[in-house]
Amino acid sequence: MKLWSGRFTKNTDKLTEDFNASIAFDCRMYKQDIKGSIAHASMLAKQGIIKEEEKELIIKGLKEIEKELEEGKLEFTVEAEDVHMNIETFLIQKIGEVGKKLHTARSRNDQVALDLRLYLKEEMEEIKGLILDLQETLLILAGEHIDTIMPGYTHLQKAQPVSLAHHLLAYFEMLRRDVERLEDCYKRTDYMPLGSGALAGTSFDLDRDFVREKLGFAWLTRNSLDAVSDRDFALEFLSFASILMMHLSRLAEELVLWSTEEFGFVEMDDAFATGSSIMPQKKNPDLAELIRGKTGRVYGDLIALLTVMKGLPLAYNKDMQEDKEALFDGVDTVKKCLLVFNPMLKTAKFKKENMEKGAKGGFTNATDLADYLVNKGLPFRDAHEVVGRTVLYCIERGISLEEMELPEYKGICSLIEEDVYDYLDVRKCVARRKVKGGPAPEQVKAAIEEGKMWLEGKRSV
Structure with missing residues (x-):
C-alpha cells in the first residue's frame, strides 16, 4: 500500500x-535523506511534537537502515517510488507505528530540496579539490617550462613567441575563475529549505534554525513557495560545469593538435593513449578527445534542466x-574528466626543440621588428607598413x-641597423615582454609564485 493511498x-x-518512480537515480541520495531525517526528528522532539523516546527509536532505526544499505542488505523498490518513501517504508517496517511520525511537518517537496542541496554541497567540495589538483599540475609544469619557447597563435596562425x-x-x-564560480554557487546552495512543507510551510511550531545548524547550512530559505520550487542552484552548478568543461575542452583540443606529426609539440604517455585496431603505428590521444x-x-544537461x-x-x-x-550526470561527467585530465597532463612529454623551432617560423618576431622601428623614431602605423613589406x-x-x-x-628602411638581428631573436622577443601578465621569465615566475599562494589559500579554507 502506498504511503499516500488514502485518497485513492x-x-x-x-x-x-x-x-x-525516481528511485533508480535518486537512490544515490540515501545518506543525505537519512541525515536530513535525523535532524528533523531531533527538532520534532526538541519542540515537543514527538516524544524523546520516539526520536531515539527513529534515529536508531535510520542509522541501522543506513548501515544495512551500505552492506547491501536492503533493496530499494519501484513500488515505494523514491528514496524518501523507500527509507520511510524501511523505517516503518523496522520500528513500527513510531516510524509513521517522522514525516510530521514535512513534505517530499522540501525533503528533496534539502537532499539535493546537501548532496550538491558535498560534490562541489570534491570537485573544487579536483580542480585545485589540476591547477597544481599546471603550476608544476609551468615551473619546468619557463624557458621553453613556443609559437603563440591567433586564428590558428602563428602570431608571436611565448613560453609554454x-x-x-x-x-x-x-580554472581560477571556475573555482570562484563554484564558490559563488556554493553560497547559493547553502540555504536550508526544510520547514517549507509542500509549499505553505506548516502549522507546527518548528525550529528551522536548529535543523539548519545541525545540517551545517549557512542560511534559511526565506519563502516557502520559492524554497520547494527553486532549482537555481542546480542550474548554476550546471552553468559552472559547462564553463569548466569548455575550458578543459580547449586544453584537450590543443593537446590533440599538438600530438599530431604536423605540430609535434607533445606526446601523450602510453598509459593515457590508445591504439588502432587496424593501423599498428597509431597512438591516439583518445582521452583528450573524449573530454572534448x-x-x-554537460551542455546538454544544462539545457535540459533550463527547459524543464x-x-x-x-x-x-x-x-x-x-x-x-541532468544534475547527477553533470556531476559525474565533470568528476571523471577532472580525474583523468590531471594524470594525462602530468605525464605528457613536451618536445621543447620542436616548440622552439615552431616559434622561429611564421614570422612570429615581426611585431618585434615593428617595435624596433618605433624605438628608432618611426610612428607605429608606418612601422607596421614597413614590416609588412619586409x-x-x-x-x-x-x-x-x-x-x-x-x-x-x-633597401626597405634606412633606420635598420646591425642591432636588428639581436632584436629578432625569439628568446629575446619573449624576454622583452616584461609587462605585468606578460610572458617574460620574471613575470612568469611571479605569476607562478602568486598562483601557489592562491592555491595554498584555497586548500586551507
Missing part, C-alpha cells in the same frame, strides 16, 4: 508506477523530478627575417 480507490497501474609556461598559466587562470566530446554532454524549469508555475511540479538525472619580401624569397642581409633591410 484503485491500485497504481504498473505503467504509472514505473514511469512515476605562459601558455599553461592561461589555463590556470581559466563529453563537454557537449522555463514554464513551471509555482510551486512544485512533477516535471522537477527531471532535475536529478615580410612579403621574405615570403617571395623563401627566407626568414633573421636571414635577410643588412643591405636588403636598408
